Amino acid sequence: MTSNYSADQIQVLEGLEPVRKRPGMYIGSTGPKGLHHLVYEVVDNSIDEALAGYCTHIEIEINADGSVTVTDNGRGIPTDIHPTTGRSALETVLTVLHAGGKFGGGGYKVSGGLHGVGVSVVNALSEWVEVKVWREGKEHFQRFERGNPIGMLEAIANADHPTGTQVSFLPDTEIFKDGIEFDYNTLAGRLKELAYLNAGVKITFGDARGTTGAAGREGKAREEVYFYEGGIREYVTYMTSEKEPLHGDIIYVSGEKNDVQVEVALQWCVDAYSDNLLGFANNIRTIDGGTHLEGLKAVLTRTINSIARKRNKIKENEANLGGENVREGLTGVISVKVPDPEFEGQTKTKLGNTEVRGIVDSLVGEALTEFLEFNPQVADSVIEKAVQAFKAAEAARRARELVRRKSVLESSTLPGKLADCSAKDPSVSEIYIVEGDSAGGSAKQGRDRQFQAILPLRGKILNIEKTDDAKIYKNTEIQSLITALGLGIKGDEFDASQLRYHRVILMTDADVDGAHIRTLLLTFFYRYQRALVDQGYIYIACPPLYKLERGKNHYYCYSDRELQEQIRQFPANASYTIQRFKGLGEMMPTQLWETTMNPETRTLKQVQIEDAAEADRIFTVLMGDRVAPRREFIETYGSKLNLMELDI
Structure with a gap:
């Protein structure tokens, strides 16, 4: 069998084609993370102007149609003709990869951004981009569609306006197939962080969509200002x-x-x-x-x-x-x-x-x-x-040595209740941490032994936030966790090569106790070995809340809303039965596999830290020693978070 491989099979991608062909190479993914990255790229250009000493105010607005506008009072992107491209500098920056003032030409001493490809990548991945530039007493305008300029850059008016740049863009649904809805809190976290890191730069963030919240100026649903003189x-x-x-x-x-x-x-x-x-x-x-x-x-x-x-x-x-x-x-x-x-x-x-x-x-x-x-x-x-x-570390070391000596005397260093998988490659192996022997039994029978391990934990583990190291190492459940996962001791640098499973999945009951156990486990991972969370090894399983049966058909529903939507699809006089799963132990092994463990049909949530400072603060408030801040948090946010089932 022969294969012809010749010059005409070599594909040459010109201009911004490579970005649209392989967007993940430039923004990481075409999911929510990549979508929000587009905003950061445009804002980074304004921050670079601030670092250079020319910009003091950046405004970001999510518009009513879902597009985003970023405006700054910097120098404005140059509008004169670029000697190499023969087009305006603005059009060059928007349409040529690696074009910008960050490559040694004296434009910027220090810059962030994504290697200078930022705004051209945003242009390539947007349905449209509109740019206004105010400089030299004029307002300039140009529109782009899917990376291509629509007409030439024009000076549309004389403008008695401070210098600056305004970039508006609507992400392309052909690229972002999961949707182009920006999350206010995700953007707010990053913008607030940028304001802290750049003392004296004012960042205004508004949302003109129909979001609930206090009405702001000009009918905005929400607006916040971040300005920190103390950085x-x-x-x-x-x-x-x-x-x-x-x-x-x-x-x-x-x-x-x-x-x-x-x-x-x-x-x-x-x-x-x-x-x-x-x-x-x-x-x-x-x-x-x-x-x-x-x-x-x-x-x-x-x-x-x-x-x-x-x-x-x-x-x-x-x-x-x-x-x-x-x-x-x-x-x-x-x-x-x-x-x-x-x-x-x-x-x-x-x-x-x-x-x-x-x-x-x-x-x-x-x-x-x-x-x-x-x-x-x-x-x-x-x-x-x-x-x-x-001194506490020395006590913990002695406790740890005791654990290790005890392990040597036993037949295996792995905890006895661990049902391990047969695969030895950590990258394909996953471990389900489940609450109780009942759920553990169902999970062990329902799993795929080739790559899925099960570790049942008895009761609630220690709250790491309130515990010193010596007590941690004496706790049986935590010993089991540390040993099963192959973690080092606290204080050691995290070594991914020692991790025995690359998916650590928390699978707890869908009730208040299950949520509490999940929170204690997350506190353990966040405080004990943060890199596990940062590098994306921790997941949360999503078991169904209900089984809905009608005749010979059955449906699993993962929320009350999903249940009601499914019922609405039945005829008005249809008869059906609803089974509420109070715990994983109530589910048959085949049901657990079908709904929560089968990679083809399950839903897993990867635990990610978007805002490290806020995460640290919340762990301290909710899991720490001090009662007053926790009470204040519950009184302030209880109604907003719908804490009807709070277990006090």
């Missing part, structure tokens, strides 16, 4: 608002070296046992860390140990405090602005510039040492908390 200091204040601070003033460091700008804000808290450090590089959240976070962690450990020895809090013959001891209870933000950032991976989640580590180390080391020497009470408080953490 990341206010960010840390917001994140620790429900915690008890260990020291009064937030420790703030700001400096520049070799054109790299560094900002750090730190606050230790009394009632917190884990650290929450957020890293940003050029306004991009680096969830996988990088050299800036490595430098910060190293300098924190070294400086606190150095001060502790100077103040005789650690004796000569005693070991140094570990990094995890020093960072216990610490909330912090580090934001670096790097002229030529090197990001590892397509999604820019890890900063790779090696020089940044040393710059962070030297700038923060000098400023932090000076601050602690001039504020000995703060130094003593931080050191004392770190010493307590060190």
Whole structure:
């Protein structure tokens, strides 16, 4: 059998065709995440103008027709003819990949965005884009449809208007087949974050769709303004608002070296046992860390140990405090602005510039040492908390060693109640964590043994938010979880190669107790090994609430609304029966497989952290020691969240 492979089979994609052909390469996905990424790309251009010192106000509006408009008071995209393309600079930026002011031409010293392809990618993936530019006393306008210019750039009027740019776009339903509806809270989280990271930049966010909420100006359903003169200091204040601070003033460091700008804000808290450090590089959240976070962690450990020895809090013959001891209870933000950032991976989640580590180390080391020497009470408080953490870690280590010795004496290191799968490849293996032996029995009988493992847990696991490490390792259910998944100990760097299953699925009953167990498990993963959540290994199973039977036909319904919709499709006088599943244990193994475990028919929700600061705050409020903030939360949001079944 022969195959002709010749030059005419080589496809050449011109202009923006590659973006429409493979959109996932440019925006990650054509689902909700990619859809919202379009807004971030346009806003990033305005933020770059702010970083360059030319923009102070950015307005974002979701329009009544579902399109989005982003307006800034920057310099305005240049409108003169580009020497290479022979077209206006604006049309060039909108229609040519990798065209922009971020590639060494002196336009921008520092920029975020997606490698300078942002606004052209938005153009390629939109049904239409309309751009207005105000500069040199004129208002310029051009429209594009699916990436193609409709007519030339025109100066449509003389304008006594501040300079700036306005970009309106409607995402293309041919690309985003799941729909083009923007989620207000998702966008608000990112815009608020950008306002914290860029002190003094005002961001106004409005929604003109028919959303319920307080009426704003010009009939807008909703409008919020984000403006933080204190920048990341206010960010840390917001994140620790429900915690008890260990020291009064937030420790703030700001400096520049070799054109790299560094900002750090730190606050230790009394009632917190884990650290929450957020890293940003050029306004991009680096969830996988990088050299800036490595430098910060190293300098924190070294400086606190150095001060502790100077103040005789650690004796000569005693070991140094570990990094995890020093960072216990610490909330912090580090934001670096790097002229030529090197990001590892397509999604820019890890900063790779090696020089940044040393710059962070030297700038923060000098400023932090000076601050602690001039504020000995703060130094003593931080050191004392770190010493307590060190002692607790030693107790936890002893408890852990006891667990390990016990495991060696047993026939297997894996927990006895784990029904493992036969596949040895973690990337195809998944584990269902279920509540109780009854549900565990159904799940074990209904599963596909080839790739599905089952771990039943008895009762409710410990609330990690209120527990020290020593107690964690003595808890049987948590021991089982840690061992079954192949997790390292707390404080170890997460090692994906040790994880035994790449889908960790929480499958609990669809009632109040089930929701509580799911929340306790999520708290464990979020606080104990956050990278599991950040890297997308945690899922929630969605079992049905009802089985609706009519004659020989049956339907599974996953919500009350779905049940009512299905009933409405029956004739008026139809007879039917409704079975309400109170728990997974009530379901036959075949039913559990068909509805909740079969990859062909099940629904899984992947747990994602869109807003890390808000997630951390909510975990503290709902799962922490302090009762007053939790009561206030319930009183404030109870009616909005429909907490009718709240188990008090």
